[in-house]
Amino acid sequence: MERWQKILQSAVSDPAVIAKKFQLPEDTLRRVAGTFRFRVTKHFLSLIKEKGDGIFRQCIPDPAELEDDPDLMKDPLGEGPHALVPGILVKRYPDRCMLFVSGECASYCRFCTRKRRFGQKIDFDPARVEEGIDCIRKHPELRDVLVSGGDPFLLTDSRLESILRRLREIPHVEIIRIGTRTPSVLPERITVKLVRMLKKYHPLYVNVHVNHPAELVPKSIAALERLADAGIPLRCQTVLLKGVNDDPAILKELLQKLLKARVKPYYLFQCDLVYGTRHFRTPLQRGIDLIDSLQCWTTGMAVPRFMVDLPGGFGKVGFSPEHRIGSDGRIIHFRNYRGELCDYRDVPEEVPE
Ligand code: SF4
Missing domain, CATH: 3.20.20.70 (Aldolase class I)
Structure with a gap:
């Protein structure tokens, strides 16, 4: 077995561990994990700085999943x-x-x-x-x-x-x-x-x-x-x-x-x-x-x-964000990233011969 496979084996899949770590109701976690599988690697878990942060939300079961x-x-x-x-x-x-x-x-x-x-x-x-x-x-x-x-x-x-x-x-x-x-x-x-x-x-x-x-x-x-x-x-x-x-x-x-x-x-x-x-x-x-x-x-x-x-x-x-805010014939009005306005003179459409 390779090292990464051993590390994967140590991933957390028991809701009780999460309930204890973050003081969450274990029965709720179990209910969500019973519907949508739960597993998180110890590495990803270690990136959580606080309950509810951007890493936590991605990997910890949430009762809202059952709504x-x-x-x-x-x-x-x-x-x-x-x-x-x-x-x-x-x-x-x-x-x-x-x-x-x-x-x-x-x-x-x-x-x-x-x-x-x-x-x-x-x-x-x-x-x-x-x-x-x-x-x-x-x-x-x-x-x-x-x-x-x-x-x-x-x-x-x-x-x-x-x-x-x-x-x-x-x-x-x-x-x-x-x-x-x-x-x-x-x-x-x-x-x-x-x-x-x-x-x-x-x-x-x-x-x-x-x-x-x-x-x-x-x-x-x-x-x-x-x-x-x-x-x-x-x-x-x-x-x-x-x-x-x-x-x-x-x-x-x-x-x-x-x-x-x-x-x-x-x-x-x-x-x-x-x-x-x-x-x-x-x-x-x-x-x-x-x-x-x-x-x-x-x-x-x-x-x-x-x-x-x-x-x-x-x-x-x-x-895409709309930077073209209007036109007046060949003049196209643009708004740039600073909100400044600028006109652009477009080329007329080519008339087929
Ligand atoms: S988004 Fe996450 S759970 Fe879904 S396939 Fe990718 S790694 Fe797997």
């Missing part, structure tokens, strides 16, 4: 109806797909889009994953494969490598992406051995998931550096979460720390309409205002795109 909300759904992204291989392979866009290879996560995020899968015994039998890979082989339009889960990095190196090797054997698969939260929750997983294996399968991208600046401590930054040093481009997908990162100063600190760790902030996602997450929801305008609070106030590379993954599998749409 009904008619706007929320079990499968908000319509992954079921868009499956090419049920539970294994989803195609929602013309040229790419998502291959689920693991049902496990080191810590279970309370806002996860796939909460419906928490606590279920999902069959990730290698034969079923192979069925997914076979299906990719039969679809020549699939040039980009996102390897997801659960967390793919919870597989052993040899299991993950066998999947990557099979994908690389498919001539039309140009890009492989892996989505993981391990640099934040189990940084020990990013071993030298793992990155040595990954770099054999370029072009390979790793999309990490970091939501709060307190997640970027020396151990997690070192894990990201190991990946970056292997020539693996790193992108971050952050979920906008009430009480976690819906604050301009916190978000800016997060994005700047990511960039410093050689991770490009890629998307800021509106929290999906997942059941059991109503306490994390923010109005759409909040995300637009947050992006507006960043543009030009920090380097453009640190500013992600604000995206909404539309319910029902309709795909992602981007929202």
Whole structure:
């Protein structure tokens, strides 16, 4: 057994431990954890500075998870109806797909889009994953494969490598992406051995998931550096979460720390309409205002795109702050990041000959 696997075994999954540590009612925690699986690594738990902070909210079961909300759904992204291989392979866009290879996560995020899968015994039998890979082989339009889960990095190196090797054997698969939260929750997983294996399968991208600046401590930054040093481009997908990162100063600190760790902030996602997450929801305008609070106030590379993954599998749409405030013929009126007004003289539309 590798060191990271031993560390994972020490993760906390007993609500009694949390009840005692934070003086919370154990029966309530048990009720929530009985519906939506609970586990948190000791590393992530150690990042909590106080009850209710941005790390606490992400990993500690909350009774609000059991509140009904008619706007929320079990499968908000319509992954079921868009499956090419049920539970294994989803195609929602013309040229790419998502291959689920693991049902496990080191810590279970309370806002996860796939909460419906928490606590279920999902069959990730290698034969079923192979069925997914076979299906990719039969679809020549699939040039980009996102390897997801659960967390793919919870597989052993040899299991993950066998999947990557099979994908690389498919001539039309140009890009492989892996989505993981391990640099934040189990940084020990990013071993030298793992990155040595990954770099054999370029072009390979790793999309990490970091939501709060307190997640970027020396151990997690070192894990990201190991990946970056292997020539693996790193992108971050952050979920906008009430009480976690819906604050301009916190978000800016997060994005700047990511960039410093050689991770490009890629998307800021509106929290999906997942059941059991109503306490994390923010109005759409909040995300637009947050992006507006960043543009030009920090380097453009640190500013992600604000995206909404539309319910029902309709795909992602981007929202940007509106800096164009009107027009008068060829004159377009803009408002800049300081609120100053400026006119721009546009070129007339070309008249076809
Ligand atoms: S690591 Fe990702 S898949 Fe796993 S619980 Fe967190 S958000 Fe969900």
